Amino acid sequence: MEDLVLQHDVVTLAGEVLLPGGARLDHQTCVELSRRQKNRTCRSHPFGTLTDLDRDLREFLGKPPYSNIFADRRETGDILGLMGQVELIVPVIEALEYFRERDFHTYRHSLMVFALSTLLARHLYPDDQRSRHGALAGPSHDLGKICVSPGILQKCTPLTRREVSILRHHSVAGYALLAHYTGDFEHLTARVALEHHERHDGSGYPRGIDTFDEMVEIVILSDVYDALISPRPYRPVSYDNRSALEELTKMARSCQIGWDVLKALVAFNRSSRPDIHHCEVSLERRGLPPVGNVYGKVVEEE
Secondary structure, eight states: OOOOSSSSSSEEETTOEEEOOTOOOHOOOHHHEEEEEEEEOOEEEEGOOOOOHHHHHHHHTSSSHEEEEOOHHHHHHHHHHHTTTTTTEHHHHHHHHHHHHHHHHHHHHHHHHHHHHHHHHHHHTOOOHHHHSSGGGOOOOTTGGGGGGHHHHTSSEEEEEHHHHHHHHHHHHHHHHHHHHHHHHHHHHHHHHHTTOOOOOOSSSSOOSSSHHHHHHHHHHHHHHHHHHHHHHBBBSSHHHHHHHHHHHHHHTTTSSOOOHHHHHHHTSSSTTTOOTOOOOOOOOOOOOOOOOTTEEEEEOO
């Protein structure tokens, strides 16, 4: 991977500075991060045994639009069973518990991206064992947000340039943390954390790459979709479902995301359940984005 210079510290929940700001995240650093953990045992637990998380997930899935997307009870049972088998390492579990108490938006979002990504991967790539055994990295794509203060995550007004830099740091921080905890800097969970804000037109971050794994692409779309339809501090009203799908269609038309994953998501949003590979996506725009959205707006330092 191309070298990255860290703009901020990568810090664990225990307060350990894993990498200081200014450090270069190059191949050798990644190897060292992974090697540090290899001599330790990082315990894990199946997601299905984590009672509070499993209960919350089922509650979230029962609310629209997810209640429509996951309307097929048999299939939803299969998805929950697949997710239940995913082994979550203790640091990820601790981070979810932290978010549950300190930033409920990130907590709920992590679980919903986990569920939606698992559903889409199961249908788009049924023979790819990565989607079955890893369920697309589990609910860890935003792990790096433990390095972002709740004050920034929950801010209702536009961020300053420094705050934007700290927030964007979460993708690199998540990669470093997961490379360390898994003992494998090429692990899918680490890749997903690093690349889930990249775009095919090169406009994403942190590296501005335009090519990435199809499993990462599923998480990218799931991440954007749930962010649009969910409550957020920076937006008093969420996007309605139609407007959210239209925003994703706009992203596909501008070559930021791919059409295949979008078609699958649109198909699951229709009661007729058309074939995911041949689902027609409307290019008509009838939805209205919510007013008062300050996402992406930047102000000078306060």
